[in-house]
Amino acid sequence: MIFNLNEFLIAVSFALDFVEMDLLGVVSNHSKRVAYMSLKMAEQLGLSKEEVFDTVSLAILHDNGASEKVLHERVKSKDKGSLLTIESTREHGILGERNIKNYPFLTSVENVIRYHHENYDGSGFFGIKGEDIPLISQIIKIADMVELNSNLKENCFDEKKKIIAFVKGHENTMFSPRIIAAFLKAANTPSFWMDLKDDFINSSLKKYVPSFSKDLPLPEIQNITRVFSRIVDSKSQYTQVHSSELSVKAARMAEYYRKPEDEVYKIMIAANLHDIGKLAVSNSILDKPDKLDDREFDLIKQHSYLTRVSLQEIKGFEEITEWASNHHEKLNGRGYPYGKQAGEIDFNSRLLACLDIYQALMEERPYREAMTHNVASEILRKLVSEGALDENIVSDILKVFAR
Ligand SMILES: [Fe+2]
Ligand SMILES: [Fe+2]
Ligand SMILES: [Fe+2]
Ligand SMILES: [Fe+2]
Structure with a gap:
């Protein structure tokens, strides 16, 4: 059967963003926006078409381990839970990595999900430091932090200044200078910010994700x-x-x-x-x-x-x-x-x-x-x-x- 991996991924991203509906009562398009920003950075960094495709897949899947954590979080804190609290658990990276073990990635991407919250200075969950953190983890990390700490759903231009200051303010602590440069370059066009809005994020992803139709x-x-x-x-x-x-x-x-x-x-x-x-x-x-x-x-x-x-x-x-x-x-x-x-x-x-x-x-x-x-x-x-x-x-x- 001719199987379009893009189409499948986007369908899956829809399902994975249901996880947020569970948490927040709305589909927040979190993974989709993380995927879009990661894609744009991966291109800036000159990654191959296959690597870009894997970056998008992993970005869409980056929080797949979060859904089973919801239970534990709720039991512990009795609050309604938020994406931020789930994201600040070490386990969601471990569970997420385990879940995707058999996914047919095009390149070797081991531990990307496991380490998607590592800080560049080594102060993250696993203490991995600098370039020992897989490159795609570093890309997803910055996109994830930007998405979590801003509201890009509607008025993204209002957030732009704040986001750029946030990114620059964490150079060498959370993020590497190289990834920050890629982010700033990608974010330098109005279309980047427009593409991220709730209204356009689906079509943006469809448009830019490299196409891999395979006869599987x-x-x-x-x-x-x-x-x-x-x-x-x-x-x-x-x-x-x-x-x-x-x-x-x-x-x-x-x-x-x-x-x-x-x-x-x-x-x-x-x-x-x-x-x-x-x-x-x-x-x-x-x-x-x-x-x-x-x-x-x-x-x-x-x-x-x-x-x-x-x-x-x-x-x-x-x-x-x-x-x-x-x-x-x-x-x-x-x-x-x-x-x-x-x-x-x-x-x-x-x-x-x-x-x-x-x-x-x-x-x-x-x-x-x-x-x-x-x-x-x-x-x-x-x-x-x-x-x-x-x-x-x-x-x-x-x-x-x-x-
Ligand atoms: Fe059922
Ligand atoms: Fe069932
Ligand atoms: Fe996460
Ligand atoms: Fe996330």
Whole structure:
């Protein structure tokens, strides 16, 4: 399949910025702006096209480890949490580095995420100093600090003077003179500041990110999407294996139905990504031990809608998007987010919907223990009797996974 890595990255950046929605109630475009500024600096520094592309990928992914920290922060401080407090934890770099281990970068970029908060003078989390800090970490660091300490959403010109003073004021302490020079050169045009605004940041990224369309086999695309299933799963202690296990079970069922190989991989990809919209749902809801109120349910129900919004931009992902984002639709029209009717829900969407419930029941939740196959079977049969799930698929699943 011709796979456009740009398109995929931008889709992912949309999902990763959901993390901020969880924290701040709005999508702040933090990673996108960091990516844009990093890209412009990388060009100024004369990096190769491949290195520039990796810089953008890493900048988009730089805070991917932040989502699972939300929980701990909140528990500790009981405040609403902010990007700044999350960013000032050492762990989000470690977790972020771990999550992206299998991402197909074009150059060697080990430890860039791990060290994206190091200070040039060695006073950062890990005490790495000067040019021992990977160059791309240094680039992301300055973009990150600028983004966090200013408001570039609307009136970026108002912030310009302050930002330039901030950057210059941290020469040789936070940032190297070389990176500062690259930043100042990049920031020397009005377009730089315009491109950063909320209104334009998406199109700016699309326009400037070097294009890498690759003819990737589906198994390889499946591998890339596993990186994101990991990010989503690690958000909550209760879902550590949810998407990855769903993917394994989906593959098993697809093979049981003798689906062609390409379709098996597409179903696995849909399973890997089905809950990506959950990055926008607060852990205080996902991990809540008590009964959820109506509003909290509404907030949870956003997630499969957001999965669709995030995946629908990716060409070649049309079916994947459909299967992934229909996983909470029910045949009796009582599902969400669209309340689709049976006739609107295709076979693979039905399959993922049934498997998603089965998988969830077999996992522990804050309000209950993990269930056995038999107890889960009863619940699935009850849902069939209510007209919610496909009867044949449920009985096939129960047969295949009976133990
Ligand atoms: Fe960070
Ligand atoms: Fe950041
Ligand atoms: Fe879900
Ligand atoms: Fe799920």
